[in-house]
Amino acid sequence: MAASWLVLLALCLLLPLLLLGGWKRWRRRRAARHVVAVVLGDVGRSPRMQYHALSLAMHGFSVTLLGFCNSKPHDELLQNNRIQIVGLTELQSLAVGPRVFQYGVKVVFQAMYLLWKLMWREPGDYIFLQNPPGLPSIAVCWFVGCLCGSKLVIDWHNYGYSIMGLVHGPNHPLVLLAKWYERFFGRLSHLNLCVTNAMREDLAENWRIRAMTVYDKPASFFKETPLDMQHRLFMKLGGMHSPFRARLEPEDPATERSAFTERYAGSGLVTRLRERPALLVSSTSWTEDEDFSILLAALEKFEQLILDGHNLPSLVCVITGKGPLREYYSRLIQQKCFQHVQVCTPWLEAEDYPLLLGSADLGVCLHTSSSGLDLPMKVVDMFGCCLPVCAVNFKCLHELVKHEENGLVFEDSEELAAQLQMLFSNFPDPAGKLNQFRKNLRESEQLRWDESWVQTVLPLVMDT
Numbered sequence: 001m002a003a004s005w006l007v008l009l010a011l012c013l014l015l016p017l018l019l020l021g022g023w024k025r026w027r028r029r030r031a032a033r034h035v036v037a038v039v040l041g042d043v044g045r046s047p048r049m050q051y052h053a054l055s056l057a058m059h060g061f062s063v064t065l066l067g068f069c070n071s072k073p074h075d076e077l078l079q080n081n082r083i084q085i086v087g088l089t090e091l092q093s094l095a096v097g098p099r100v101f102q103y104g105v106k107v108v109f110q111a112m113y114l115l116w117k118l119m120w121r122e123p124g125d126y127i128f129l130q131n132p133p134g135l136p137s138i139a140v141c142w143f144v145g146c147l148c149g150s151k152l153v154i155d156w157h158n159y160g161y162s163i164m165g166l167v168h169g170p171n172h173p174l175v176l177l178a179k180w181y182e183r184f185f186g187r188l189s190h191l192n193l194c195v196t197n198a199m200r201e202d203l204a205e206n207w208r209i210r211a212m213t214v215y216d217k218p219a220s221f222f223k224e225t226p227l228d229m230q231h232r233l234f235m236k237l238g239g240m241h242s243p244f245r246a247r248l249e250p251e252d253p254a255t256e257r258s259a260f261t262e263r264y265a266g267s268g269l270v271t272r273l274r275e276r277p278a279l280l281v282s283s284t285s286w287t288e289d290e291d292f293s294i295l296l297a298a299l300e301k302f303e304q305l306i307l308d309g310h311n312l313p314s315l316v317c318v319i320t321g322k323g324p325l326r327e328y329y330s331r332l333i334q335q336k337c338f339q340h341v342q343v344c345t346p347w348l349e350a351e352d353y354p355l356l357l358g359s360a361d362l363g364v365c366l367h368t369s370s371s372g373l374d375l376p377m378k379v380v381d382m383f384g385c386c387l388p389v390c391a392v393n394f395k396c397l398h399e400l401v402k403h404e405e406n407g408l409v410f411e412d413s414e415e416l417a418a419q420l421q422m423l424f425s426n427f428p429d430p431a432g433k434l435n436q437f438r439k440n441l442r443e444s445e446q447l448r449w450d451e452s453w454v455q456t457v458l459p460l461v462m463d464t
Contacts (some may be wrong), residue, residue: 036124039406044071055453057082111136123148132160138185151190162370166288199373200398217449218384225358236260243342268344277314286323290366297413313427365391390438
């Protein structure tokens with residue numbers, strides 16, 4: 001306890017020095033067309049902020065991107081000489097004192113630390129901030145903007161207090177305090193972006209914040225994967241995960257075979273195996289707003305249908321991502337006694353994830369949104385790869401998933417199991433519903449991220 005108070009005291013004593021040092025730097029002339037982007041989370045798992053940085057760089061801005069560097073961002077970001085990534089250090093929870101005290105110390109530390117990092121960087125014309133997480137970053141970025149003349153742009157992905165409410169309950173004092181904080185400081189921004197029309201309307205009606213809807217769009221690298229690249233990916237993943245390995249070895253030892261494809265030694269030609277399993281993909285951050293017990297129950301029903309003699313393929317289910325509930329669900333998966341369904345939970349490199357989506361037969365989304373106002377970016381990426389999706393229903397899902405057009409919407413495990421049975425019946429069926437959804441996605445001519453960004457965000461940062 002005493003050590004924690006000493007840390008707080010040291011931070012308070014250092015604050016005047018930080019302000020003085022930063023003020024001297026800010027008195028220098030600010031670089032033209034420079035933007036500071038902030039995400040108080042893992043940069044590698046924050047694709048929308050990566051896309052903002054790439055679009056800003058593409059249109060002549062230099063960008064300093066601050067965030068945690070727990071996983072590798074896209075190569076395009078790392079190789080762009082207009083973008084500098086500045087790593088932040090994440091304070092782990094203290095092991096002393098009440099939980100409220102621990103949380104308070106962490107917030108104070110993050111506020112002082114982020115303030116120091118921002119003050120000793122080249123100030124920008126704009127500070128782009130992802131929210132959530134917004135505590136304490138909204139207040140800190142607003143304060144820094146006041147000091148150096150930067151305009152604060154908040155990109156509302158969701159409400160941070162609603163995510164806290166999943167853990168503590170909606171009426172917990174911390175949740176109510178976080179809601180007040182988010183509303184109060186959110187109103188102090190210069191520009192606001194959000195991910196759905198439903199969120200734009202809610203911000204206007206309940207928080208008196210005017211925002212522009214900037215829908216998530218897939219980046220250019222989310223596309224269907226050519227068959228030879230699929231084979232290379234499956235062979236690579238097969239080295240680490242058994243569901244990707246061939247069930248039977250080829251007669252010719254020079255032939256490469258995965259669970260789904262094979263490459264002939266002489267010609268190098270890659271073909272799909274005739275009796276290949278279907279490949280189902282889901283991605284997650286393993287948080288409370290995604291109930292994977294729904295998918296596991298549907299897979300059990302799918303397994304039983306196969307055992308009952310229905311004409312269905314074996315299934316490989318790949319669930320990608322990192323998060324707090326991963327170990328919990330991994331234990332549940334290990335307890336299942338599947339014979340015709342295999343489940344693996346890899347963490348993929350940034351370059352491999354689009355290739356996997358572009359190789360899959362079906363995507364499943366279990367995101368329900370803590371606020372009911374945001375949309376799952378994983379579905380956007382799947383659609384970019386022309387991958388049909390089954391998604392659990394919630395308030396504003398209709399803004400993205402069109403039932404019976406680009407995928408299906410379900411309410412529970414029973415409905416999901418019935419959809420899997422219908423979509424994979426007589427697999428692979430060129431005339432089936434699955435291929436019809438894929439055809440619809442190919443013909444939809446979706447806007448890509450930068451095309452959408454040029455129409456929505458670029459005029460705002462150029463005009464103001």
